[in-house]
Amino acid sequence: MKKWIPAASGLIAGFMAATVFFADFSSGPSGEASKDSANKTNAEKVYVPYGELDDYYMLSSGGHSGQLFVYGVPSMRKIRTVPVFTPDPATGYGFDDKSKEMLGGYTWGDFHHPAISETNGEYDGKFLFANDVANNRIASVDLSTFHTADIMEMPNMGGPHAGTFVTENTEYIVMPTRFSVPMGKEYASLDEFEDKYKGVTSMVKFDQDAKKFELAYQIMLPPWSYDLSDAGKKVSGDWIVMTTYNTEFATTNNEINASQNDRDYIVLINWKELEKKVADGEYEEVNGAKMIDPRKHKGSIYAIPVAKSPHGVDVTPDGTRFIASGKLAPLMTVFSFEKAFESIKNEDFAEEKFGIPVLPYDKVVEREVDPPGALGPLHTQFDDQGYAYNTMFISSEVVKWKVDTGEVVDRVPVHYSPGHSTAAEGDTASPDGKWLISLNKIAKDNFLSVGPSHPESMDLIDLSGDKMEVIYTVPVDPEPHYAQTIHRDKIKTLKIYEKDEKRKNSVWNQEDTRIERKGNEVHVYGIAMRSKFIFDAKAERADEIKVKQGDKVYIHLTNIDLDQDITHGFGIMDHDLNYEVQPGQTSTIEFTADRAGTFPIYCTNFCSALHQEMSGYLLVEPK
Ligand code: CUK
Ligand code: CUA
Numbered sequence: 001m002k003k004w005i006p007a008a009s010g011l012i013a014g015f016m017a018a019t020v021f022f023a024d025f026s027s028g029p030s031g032e033a034s035k036d037s038a039n040k041t042n043a044e045k046v047y048v049p050y051g052e053l054d055d056y057y058m059l060s061s062g063g064h065s066g067q068l069f070v071y072g073v074p075s076m077r078k079i080r081t082v083p084v085f086t087p088d089p090a091t092g093y094g095f096d097d098k099s100k101e102m103l104g105g106y107t108w109g110d111f112h113h114p115a116i117s118e119t120n121g122e123y124d125g126k127f128l129f130a131n132d133v134a135n136n137r138i139a140s141v142d143l144s145t146f147h148t149a150d151i152m153e154m155p156n157m158g159g160p161h162a163g164t165f166v167t168e169n170t171e172y173i174v175m176p177t178r179f180s181v182p183m184g185k186e187y188a189s190l191d192e193f194e195d196k197y198k199g200v201t202s203m204v205k206f207d208q209d210a211k212k213f214e215l216a217y218q219i220m221l222p223p224w225s226y227d228l229s230d231a232g233k234k235v236s237g238d239w240i241v242m243t244t245y246n247t248e249f250a251t252t253n254n255e256i257n258a259s260q261n262d263r264d265y266i267v268l269i270n271w272k273e274l275e276k277k278v279a280d281g282e283y284e285e286v287n288g289a290k291m292i293d294p295r296k297h298k299g300s301i302y303a304i305p306v307a308k309s310p311h312g313v314d315v316t317p318d319g320t321r322f323i324a325s326g327k328l329a330p331l332m333t334v335f336s337f338e339k340a341f342e343s344i345k346n347e348d349f350a351e352e353k354f355g356i357p358v359l360p361y362d363k364v365v366e367r368e369v370d371p372p373g374a375l376g377p378l379h380t381q382f383d384d385q386g387y388a389y390n391t392m393f394i395s396s397e398v399v400k401w402k403v404d405t406g407e408v409v410d411r412v413p414v415h416y417s418p419g420h421s422t423a424a425e426g427d428t429a430s431p432d433g434k435w436l437i438s439l440n441k442i443a444k445d446n447f448l449s450v451g452p453s454h455p456e457s458m459d460l461i462d463l464s465g466d467k468m469e470v471i472y473t474v475p476v477d478p479e480p481h482y483a484q485t486i487h488r489d490k491i492k493t494l495k496i497y498e499k500d501e502k503r504k505n506s507v508w509n510q511e512d513t514r515i516e517r518k519g520n521e522v523h524v525y526g527i528a529m530r531s532k533f534i535f536d537a538k539a540e541r542a543d544e545i546k547v548k549q550g551d552k553v554y555i556h557l558t559n560i561d562l563d564q565d566i567t568h569g570f571g572i573m574d575h576d577l578n579y580e581v582q583p584g585q586t587s588t589i590e591f592t593a594d595r596a597g598t599f600p601i602y603c604t605n606f607c608s609a610l611h612q613e614m615s616g617y618l619l620v621e622p623k
Contacts (some may be wrong), residue, residue, distance in 0.1 A: 042471035045462060048075040056424055056485050058437060059114050059128055060458075063479030066109035068130065068141060073424070073435055073485055076460055076474040082146050084139050085109020085132050092569065092579025093148070096587040102151040110134040112481040113228075115164040115173065116143075117208070121233045121319075121429035125490030126208060129164040129173050136160060138175055138204055138213060144494050145582075152213035155287040156183050156200045162226040163202075168237045172216065172271055175202040176242050180223035184287045190251040197223035201242070202289075203271060217278045217290040219301070221267065222354040223249060225258070228312045228379075233319030233429050236337040238272035241322045243310040259328060263305040265358070266313060266324055268340060273300040295355035302344060303353060305361045306333055307368075312379035312420075316388075316403055317429050321366060323403075325377035325390060331370040332377050332390055334406065339364045369406040371399050379482075381423040383433035383463055391418035391438060398438055398461065400468055412468040414438040414459045415446055422483040423463070432487070436461040436468070439480045447475045456480060495564045497584030505556035506586040510537040515545065522547050524555045528568040528581055531610035533557075533601065543616030549596045549623045558586040561607075569604025572618055578604055596622035 048054055054072030057079075062069050066086030070079045086108050087094025094103050109132035116123040127149070128141040136157040142149040154160065158179030165174045180197040182188040188196040201219040206212070229242035244265045250257030274292055277283065282297045283290040294301045307329035315322045324333045340359060343349070349357040376394030383389070387409070390399045396417055400410040418440045424432035443457035455475035462469040499508060507513050507525045515536045516523045524545055526535040534542045535555075547553055559568050559581035570589075571578040574597075581587050603614035 042462075042469070046074045046076065046460065046472045048072070048077075053488065056435065056487055057491060058422060058483050058485045059116065060422075060439070060476070060480040060483035061111045061114050061130065062477065063112065063481050064108065064110045064134070065477060065479075066111055066132070068111070068114065068128070069476065069480065070146070071458075071483075073437065074460060074472075076437075076458065076472055078474075078476075080146060082141060082148070084130050084141060084148050085111055085135075085137065085151070089578055090580075092587070092589075095577055096579040096589050098587065099148065102148065104151070104153065106135055106137075108134065109137060109139075111139075112161060113164055114482060114484055115166045115427075116484050116486055117170045117206075118166050118428070119169055121168045121237075123425065123428055123484065123486045123490055124170075125486060125492065127170075127206065128484075129166065129206070131160045131163040131175060133159040133161045133178060138164060138173060138202075140206055140211065140213065142211065143491050145497075146493070149211040150206075150213050152204070152215070154202045154204070154215055154218075155289050156185075156198070156218060156291070157181075157202060158185075158199070160202065162229045162242050165229050165231050165240070167231040167240070167271065168233055170206065170208075172231075173204040173206060174229050174231060174240050174242075174271075175204055176221075176226035176229050177201065178225055178227070180225065193223055193251050194249050199224050199226055199244075200291075201226065201229075201269070203274070215289055217274065217283060217292060218286070219269065219274065220286075220291050220293045221301075222247075222356070224265070226267070227310065230313055230315045230322065230427075232315055232322075232337065233317070236315060236319045236322075238270050239337070240269045240271055241313050241315065242267045242269075243306070243313045243324060245309040245327075259309055262308055263361075264309055265303040265353075266306050266310070266322070266335070267356070268302045268304065268359075270300040293355075298355065301356050302340070303356050303358045304335065304340065304364050305350075305358065307331060311377075314380040314382075314427075317382050317431055319429070321403065323380045323388065325379060327376060327378065327393075330375050330377065331368045332380065332388075332401075333368050334366040334403070335364050336366045339366070367406045369401055369408070371401070371408045371411065374399050374411070378418070379420045381421050381426040381436060382431045383423060383426075383436075384431050385433060389421060389423065389436055389468075391421050393417050393419065393441075396440075398436065398468060410466070410468050412461065412470055414440055414461075414470060415442075415457060415473065416444060417441040418459075420480075420482040421461075422485045424485045425487060427484060433463050435485065436463050437483065437485065438470075439476075439483060441479070443475060446473055495583075496562050497582060499562060499584055503586055505588060506558045507556070508558065508560055510534050510542075513537045513542070515539070520548070520550060521552045521554065524553070524557075526555065526557050528557055528559045528570065528603070528614075529561050530566065530608040531603075531614040533570070533603070533614065533616050535616070541617075543601075544619065545601070545616065546619045546621065547593045548621045549593060551593045551620075552590070553593050554588055554590050556586060556588045557581050559583055566607055567605050568607050568614070570601065571604040572601050573599045575599065575618075580605060593618075593620045596620045
């Protein structure tokens with residue numbers, strides 16, 4: 001019988017022959033045999049027996065699909081796609097009134113960095129935040145329902161690529177811009193780039209009870225590009241760090257022009273101090289945002305030179321250091337918060353840029369880590385033993401090194417070109433170790449071919465032994481930029497939406513169903529239950545909606561099946577309309593009945609043996 005899980009060693013040997021990305025491995029690829037104390041085979045390690053659950057949720061960005069992907073670890077089974085920035089016919093997201101309003105007319109988003117809400121630097125499993133680089137938006141997903149709860153568009157931004165990152169207690173969600181643009185994106189010639197263009201960072205608050213965002217304040221920064229950010233922890237809890245590139249102010253041919261300088265900067269911001277400034281009125285109002293300009297409101301913002309075009313920056317779990325990965329310079333630079341604070345206290349500044357004091361590199365750096373032949377470091381994750389794991393985009397590997405000493409202890413090839421990786425509880429104050437998943441940009445020959453373009457891939461790496469071991473790989477839709485991996489015990493989902501008789505537009509029994517007309521508005525207060533729709537129980541046909549051509553129709557539907565996993569859909573033929581009502585949920589769709597005719601309605605979720613019978617008619621009487 002053919003084994004359904006390939007043996008890792010054979011796979012790796014095959015890939016090594018095929019790849020062109022490999023660096024020269026001084027230590028050689030690891031993982032020939034498991035040193036796991038349980039002596040499990042790789043197949044056993046990923047196998048979650050029928051009826052058992054994975055230990056971790058991996059919540060992965062879906063990139064320009066605008067969706068959130070939910071995976072189980074270690075099985076790497078895909079559990080769900082959660083629509084966030086993009087409409088989804090399967091769930092009716094973007095079709096019902098609430099989600100349509102949240103999407104604001106957009107049909108896509110570019111979601112890069114998920115961030116789980118934190119309490120004391122630990123994932124608390126309540127909400128997940130998402131950035132939309134394409135349309136300057138931030139979203140929250142309620143992890144009790146895995147539904148998108150709110151979306152907000154932010155002014156003055158040019159694509160919040162460097163978000164979302166949360167401060168230790170989710171005081172703020174940090175959203176720095178990728179492109180610099182003129183304030184309010186007004187017209188300004190690129191010749192005026194240095195003068196008129198700005199790189200804005202948004203500091204966003206989220207009210208967890210009301211499930212609503214609020215833009216607290218913005219920070220006006222020089223027209224550099226901001227790539228990634230992270231929030232401090234413990235000693236550095238009041239600080240955020242972010243990497244920059246294009247400090248050259250290139251406005252064309254950026255591939256070359258934005259990579260001239262030997263050094264770009266890390267920007268250090270004390271959000272607590274800025275919060276006080278804002279409370280004291282030290283800001284200007286710009287397009288509805290409270291804007292702090294470091295040239296006018298001095299202090300709290302600093303810069304540190306760092307090797308050429310850094311990409312990721314990650315704060316260590318203990319909050320004492322931050323590590324910049326050098327995209328073009330093949331090294332990881334470890335900086336010390338303590339040293340930075342010392343320089344700031346002594347006003348030991350090398351120069352000033354746009355009113356921002358620049359700290360002397362030599363006084364803030366702790367060490368540079370430069371594994372021979374390892375090229376294109378992008379991002380860092382951490383385990384519970386004081387090790388850091390860096391993805392190497394160009395040499396297609398993960399490098400394990402000791403944060404305290406910079407000693408490189410292991411390297412393992414991945415397939416191929418990893419961007420981020422995610423470790424179990426990897427961004428918290430207490431990572432779990434155990435698993436690291438490498439999020440690879442290129443899968444090439446790993447899976448059955450689906451044409452010139454292939455899926456991305458995710459390699460599961462076992463961290464439990466001294467040596468890293470790649471034990472499994474799965475394809476994934478484009479494009480998982482980043483993911484966070486959270487223990488399953490921290491996520492508490494609702495079994496059903498609670499029955500709330502006071503909920504607007506809800507109906508909970510057949511007697512209360514009705515169709516009301518107000519002028520040319522028709523409101524249907526209906527229920528969905530196994531296996532019928534009831535729009536008006538008193539009518540001759542309870543499952544008929546009869547309106548006049550030109551009427552504005554509102555269909556308020558409540559699913560009164562209060563049983564876990566019994567969900568109903570509602571589709572209307574020829575109307576491009578479909579939505580879902582989960583157990584106990586009430587949702588509304590709205591449309592104008594501009595076409596006279598007869599249109600079947602049916603349940604789109606297979607809910608019972610008589611699901612096929614769960615149907616009705618929309619009749620639109622001609623004018
Ligand atoms: S970025 Cu994709 S590999 Cu948008 Cu986080 Cu670094
Ligand atoms: Cu309800 Cu199918």
